[in-house]
Amino acid sequence: MTEIRLHNSRTRRKEPFAPIDAENVRMYVCGPTVYDRAHLGNARPVVVFDVLYRLLRHVYGEAHVTYVRNFTDVDDKINARARAMQEAGDARSLNDIIRALTDETIDWYHADMDALGALRPDHEPRATEFIVQMVAMIEGLIAKGHAYAAEGHVLFDVRSYPDYGKLSGRSVDDMIAGARVEVAPYKRDPMDFVLWKPSSAEEPGWDSPWGRGRPGWHIECSAMSHELLGPAFDIHGGGIDLQFPHHENEIAQSCCAHPEADFANFWLHNEMVQVEGKKMSKSLGNFFTVRDLLDQGWPGEVIRFVMLSTHYRKPMDWTEEKAREASEKLRSYARVLLTSHLSFTESNFALYRKHEAYKPDSSVVAALSDDLNSHLAITHVDALVKRAKAGDTLATNSLLGSLMLLGFFEDLASIARFGGPEATLMDEYPFEELASRLSLLRKGAMQNKDFTAVDDLKRALLEAGVEVRMSKTDVSLSPGPNFDPAKLEELK
RNA sequence: GGCGAGUUGGCGGAGUGGUUACGCAGCGGAUUGCAAAUCCGUGUACAGGAGUUCGAUUCUCCUACUCGCCUCCA
Numbered sequence: 168m169t170e171i172r173l174h175n176s177r178t179r180r181k182e183p184f185a186p187i188d189a190e191n192v193r194m195y196v197c198g199p200t201v202y203d204r205a206h207l208g209n210a211r212p213v214v215v216f217d218v219l220y221r222l223l224r225h226v227y228g229e230a231h232v233t234y235v236r237n238f239t240d241v242d243d244k245i246n247a248r249a250r251a252m253q254e255a256g257d258a259r260s261l262n263d264i265i266r267a268l269t270d271e272t273i274d275w276y277h278a279d280m281d282a283l284g285a286l287r288p289d290h291e292p293r294a295t296e297f298i299v300q301m302v303a304m305i306e307g308l309i310a311k312g313h314a315y316a317a318e319g320h321v322l323f324d325v326r327s328y329p330d331y332g333k334l335s336g337r338s339v340d341d342m343i344a345g346a347r348v349e350v351a352p353y354k355r356d357p358m359d360f361v362l363w364k365p366s367s368a369e370e371p372g373w374d375s376p377w378g379r380g381r382p383g384w385h386i387e388c389s390a391m392s393h394e395l396l397g398p399a400f401d402i403h404g405g406g407i408d409l410q411f412p413h414h415e416n417e418i419a420q421s422c423c424a425h426p427e428a429d430f431a432n433f434w435l436h437n438e439m440v441q442v443e444g445k446k447m448s449k450s451l452g453n454f455f456t457v458r459d460l461l462d463q464g465w466p467g468e469v470i471r472f473v474m475l476s477t478h479y480r481k482p483m484d485w486t487e488e489k490a491r492e493a494s495e496k497l498r499s500y501a502r503v504l505l506t507s508h509l510s511f512t513e514s515n516f517a518l519y520r521k522h523e524a525y526k527p528d529s530s531v532v533a534a535l536s537d538d539l540n541s542h543l544a545i546t547h548v549d550a551l552v553k554r555a556k557a558g559d560t561l562a563t564n565s566l567l568g569s570l571m572l573l574g575f576f577e578d579l580a581s582i583a584r585f586g587g588p589e590a591t592l593m594d595e596y597p598f599e600e601l602a603s604r605l606s607l608l609r610k611g612a613m614q615n616k617d618f619t620a621v622d623d624l625k626r627a628l629l630e631a632g633v634e635v636r637m638s639k640t641d642v643s644l645s646p647g648p649n650f651d652p653a654k655l656e657e658l659k
Numbered sequence: 660g661g662c663g664a665g666u667u668g669g670c671g672g673a674g675u676g677g678u679u680a681c682g683c684a685g686c687g688g689a690u691u692g693c694a695a696a697u698c699c700g701u702g703u704a705c706a707g708g709a710g711u712u713c714g715a716u717u718c719u720c721c722u723a724c725u726c727g728c729c730u731c732c733a
Contacts, residue, residue, distance in 0.1 A: 179663090197733075205733090212733050244731070332662095335728075341661050342729065384731085406733030407664085413732090438664080439727070448732055476672070476682090481665080482726065489671070492683055502696085534673095543673055546681045556697075609692080618692060625694080636695055 169226050171536045173402075174480060176410065176434040177334060181538055184433065186401050192223050192232045193400035195392045195431065197409055198291070200239040201272035202248045205279050206454035207470075207485055208406070208440040208447040214471055214574075215437045215479040215539065216404045217285040221572055222535045225527070234288040235395050237388060238276075240269040241294050241371055241381055261369045269293075279457040282467035283474075284574040284581075290395050294387040298373045301382045301390040304424050305362045305375075313423040316377050317353035319365035325358045328419045334434060335411035360416050362386050385416035393421065398428030407436040408446075437479045444484075466584055468575055469493045475541040475573060494585075500548070500570060501586025503555050507563045511582055519567055520577070527572040528565040535572070544573060596655055598644045601628065605635075606642040624658070631655045 171184040186192040196216045199209055216234075223232045249264040257264055277287070294301075305321055308314035313327045325331045325339055332338050343357050350357040361383035366372030372379040392400065398421070405414065414434065421430040439446045442453045460470055472493035477483040505511065509519070519525045528551055534544035548569050554562035567576065576582045605624050612618045628635050631654035634647040 199733075200731090207733095209733050215733095242731090335662075337662055337729075344661070408728065408732055410663090411728060412730095437733070439733075441726080444726075446727070446732090450731065478673080481672090484671095486671090488683085492671075496682080499696095540673075542671095543681085546673070549681065613692070616692080622693070629694090634695075637691085637693095638696085639691085 169532055169536050171222065171226060172538055173433055173435060174538050175432075176436050182433070184401075186227070187399060187432065189227055190231050192227050192402075193396040194220065194223070194232070194234050194402040194404065195388070195396055195400060196234070196236045196288070196403075197388060197405035197413065198236040198238050199272075199276060200242045200244055201269045201276065202242070202245040203272065203449075204456040204458050205276050206447060206449070206456045207460070208454060210280070210283060210457050210470070211440050211474060211479075211483070212404060212406055212437050213280050213285050214283055214474040216435075217283075217574060218475065218535065218539060218541060219402070219404070219435070220286060220288075221574060222532070222539070225532065225572060226536075233290070233396065234286075235290045235292065235392065236288040237391055238269070238273055238291060238293045239384070239387060240265075240273075241387075242384065245269060246370055262371055265371060275458070279461070282461055283457065283471050284467060284577065286574075292391045292395060294382070294391070295371075297387065297391050297394060298382065300394050301386045302363075302373075302375050304386065304390050304393070304420065305382075307424050308362065308420065311423060313419075314362055315355065319378050319380065320351075320353060320361055321363040321377055322354060322359040323362055323416065323419060324355060325360070325419065326356055328423055330422070331358075331419050332415060334415050334418055337411065360385065360412065362420070385413055386420060388413075388417050389420040389424065392431075393425065398425040398430070400431055402433045402435060403431035404435040404437070407438055410434075410436055435479075438482045441482050441484050447485075465490055465494075466497075468497055468581060468585070471574060472497060472545075475545060478542055479539055496545075497575070497585045500552060500566070501576065501582050501584075503552055504563070504567060504576070504582060505586040507555060508560050509563060509567065511579060513579060516578060520571065525564045525568040525571075527569040528562075531565075531569040531572060541573070544569070548573070596646070596652060598633075598646075601633075601655075601658065602642045602644045605637075605644075609637070609642070627654070627658055631658070 172181050173184050174181050194216070196212060199205055205213075216236075220232065220234045245265055245268065246261070249261050249268055252264050252268070253259075253261060259267070273293075281287075305314060308323065309316065309321065312324075314321055314323050332342070339356070339358050363375060363377055363380050363382055363386075365378055365380045370381070372381050392403070403414070403417075418430055422428075441447060445451060445453060447454045457470065461467060469490050473485065473489045474483070476489065476493065509515070528547060530547040530550070531544045534540045534547055537543070548566065551562045551566040551569060555566050570576050576585075601624075605621065605628070608621045608624060612621045625635055628644065631652075632647045632650035633655070634645050636643045
């Protein structure tokens with residue numbers, strides 16, 4: 168079996184990955200707080216851990232991997248957004264607005280992440296559906312002396328957990344020394360964090376032993392991962408910015424609630440997406456959403472490809488240059504596949520997905536197995552492309568399998584988008600007629616050596632954004648990325 | 660202030676204690692009526708300094724710079 172090696176943030180080194188139970192490899196990834204469109208930074212972990220999910224499924228079998236990614240649908244940012252909507256004239260109750268807002272945002276998230284070719288996780292729990300488990304976990308923490316109630320709040324006592332700070336490499340004392348926040352008077356220690364807090368009458372709230380309130384942010388991941396994956400599981404992922412305090416707090420809660428287990432074995436953190444050298448984030452306001460890019464005409468595959476061109480533990484800049492390059496790469500891949508011995512129909516796709524003959528190349532699997540070296544994997548894909556162009560059918564087969572492992576070209580629409588004309592466009596516009604016209608003009612020109620008419624038509628086609636390919640015998644026309652139907656009309 | 664990550668050719672971006680990816684762009688050539696596509700050829704870079712070593716871009720230390728976390732954040 169392929170050995171997977173992953174960089175474990177816990178130990179700060181690459182380690183061989185061995186699942187607790189190879190029959191059920193379990194991974195938890197922190198998902199979004201749902202009050203707004205996902206920006207490109209939110210998309211990075213989705214793509215990164217989607218590749219890991221696919222790799223694990225490839226190595227351990229599709230039925231032997233469980234992937235959980237949560238939706239945080241109770242949070243002060245959501246409340247604030249809902250209040251703003253109310254002030255802007257929305258007549259509904261705060262809770263109704265919140266429900267509608269979170270539902271809608273989840274739908275958007277699904278649509279946008281689907282466009283990036285990310286598989287849906289096996290479970291996508293919403294925090295509000297696990298309040299009972301959170302309350303139970305908090306009660307357990309109080310009973311064990313790791314948490315205390317004060318003024319309607321429940322706080323985690325960081326001094327009760329000696330390993331607090333280990334994941335992010337900091338000590339409680341250092342943090343207090345450098346603390347920038349005002350300390351709430353009811354905290355025993357400045358670093359103690361909230362497990363439960365009181366809600367006002369109109370805010371979302373649930374009855375609890377400490378009064379009507381709502382959970383703190385961190386407890387949901389501890390409660391949901393325990394409920395869905397058990398007290399100990401294999402991989403916990405998320406953005407590096409979550410390492411502290413979120414993941415540190417999760418560890419404290421989970422390990423204190425279930426001291427017999429070790430919580431997550433491997434901690435994986437992706438680096439940030441940057442814009443002009445600065446982290447893309449809501450608070451800096453320098454973000455753009457996945458939807459923005461899709462609306463600008465960048466296919467999801469291009470965004471995915473750009474993401475995979477940089478190793479997940481390095482900062483990544485989004486640039487148009489990279490997007491263009493990714494687009495060209497995908498076009499060349501698709502062209503190679505479409506002109507190969509493979510034929511692309513719905514039923515064949517089903518075969519290609521399952522059949523041994525179309526499995527990914529071992530070099531690609533090996534690259535991904537080495538701490539998800541997706542860029543090296545793409546390099547190996549390029550090598551396969553070279554062999555495929557030379558007519559190597561085995562290389563062509565594993566090129567397809569390799570691209571599918573990376574999450575590309577899993578359906579006809581996707582491969583058609585890059586490799587050839589959109590069927591609908593081809594039917595709608597007179598490409599065939601224009602092609603034969605150009606072909607006839609050329610035939611005549613070859614004899615009388617006057618190419619002006621040919622060149623004029625070709626230039627007009629190019630100006631309309633049509634791709635013109637002339638081989639010795641054929642003329643082939645297809646709409647390019649800048650296809651402008653209006654200009655084509657003028658040629659009639 | 661504390662903690663952590665990084666600095667590779669024109670650009671992007673892997674990797675390695677010695678033979679130096681890969682892609683894009685560029686240049687030269689083949690092919691083509693001209694193009695496109697395709698093919699062939701072409702580029703000796705690893706922030707600076709010191710050390711370890713027969714030998715360092717790769718290991719150690721220092722310096723500079725960049726970035727992240729320490730506050731909601733993917």
